[in-house]
Structures are given as structure tokens and as C-alpha cells.
Amino acid sequence: MIKNTLNQGFRTYWLSALHNDAKTANGNKLRNYRLYKTSFHKEKYLEHNDFERRQNLGRLRLSCHKLLIETGRHVRLCERLAPEDRLCQYCSAQVCEDELHFIMLCPNYTILRKKLLDNIHSQYQFLSDYSTEECYLWIMSSNETFVTNELSEFVLRTSGQPPSGAQYPITVGWTGVTAPQVGFKPMSVEKCGW
Numbered sequence: 001m002i003k004n005t006l007n008q009g010f011r012t013y014w015l016s017a018l019h020n021d022a023k024t025a026n027g028n029k030l031r032n033y034r035l036y037k038t039s040f041h042k043e044k045y046l047e048h049n050d051f052e053r054r055q056n057l058g059r060l061r062l063s064c065h066k067l068l069i070e071t072g073r074h075v076r077l078c079e080r081l082a083p084e085d086r087l088c089q090y091c092s093a094q095v096c097e098d099e100l101h102f103i104m105l106c107p108n109y110t111i112l113r114k115k116l117l118d119n120i121h122s123q124y125q126f127l128s129d130y131s132t133e134e135c136y137l138w139i140m141s142s143n144e145t146f147v148t149n150e151l152s153e154f155v156l157r158t159s160g161q162p163p164s165g166a167q168y169p170i171t172v173g174w175t176g177v178t179a180p181q182v183g184f185k186p187m188s189v190e191k192c193g194w
């Protein structure tokens, strides 16, 4: 009885903290995470045997990467742009480089994305009736091993390749491989946080 009450209290607190935008001017950085993380439970992808895949998916989900939606926070407060103004540097869409743009929209990753979406759609054909945003949320919230494997494959490939047409492939990042200057590069754990 007491255990259940404490458990419920924690879950209520967790959900409230996840949706609390009052701490900073631009709101909670987990604005993306809370779109698909709606209850407190262990995610299936955490049972994946491959540490790198688990790590990449975790960092993608928690916005612990180097997309501009996140790195745009790592400047002095007076220089910090609003999230919607952290525009993707890889395309002319003039939209924020966030997780949705990275996974579903940015033309820089079209070839890799086609493989991801073709494979997933072949197994889950009802997705063809979904909008881009709905499809994104379904993929991010899926606990299907097939889906998390495909997504982690996409993330692995994009983190190790210079973007098509990029002028400045450089050797940076925690992977130690040639990676795009901007794009999906998971950052070190100590930089994660709220």
C-alpha cells in the first residue's frame, strides 16, 4: 500500500517535471522527449546487446547530441537563439535543426532515410496513412526491436559520414571518425542534462 502510494507519487512528480517549462526562458529541453515518452517505464531498446546502439538511441531521445536544437543552448544566455531560430545549416528549409528535421525531413540525409523508412514501412504498412509528424512519433515511441534496430542503424550511419556536399569534413567527436561539423554527433555524457 505504502509502496504503491510512493510509486504513484514519484510517477506524478516525474510527469510534472517533464512538462515543466518554467525553469528557463526557452522551456524544458526535453520538449521533444516528452512527445513520445508518456509514461515511466523501461524502454525495450535498453536491452539491446550492442552498447553503441543503446547509447546512440538514448542520446537521440534525450537530446544529448549536436543538432543545433541542442548546441544552440551552449552559448551565453544573451547570445542564445530561441529554439525555432536554430536553423539547419545543411539545407535551405530555414527550419530548426531538431530531431524531427534530422530523422524525417533534412535533405542532407535523404539516402540514408530512404532505407530507414522503406524498411519500416515494409513491416508496418499502416504508416503510409500517417503524416510525417505522426510517423516520427510512432518510430520514436516504438518498442518494437525491428524499429529500434533500424533507427539505431540510421543514427550510426549519419554520425560517421560527412554530409553530402559538405566542404568541411573534419575529424571530431567522441567517435573519433570523420563526422559532419554539425549533424548528429552524440555529445559526452557529462554535457547531458536539463
Ligand SMILES: [Zn+2]
Pocket: 088, 089, 090, 091, 092, 093, 101, 105, 106, 107, 108
Ligand atoms: Zn536540414
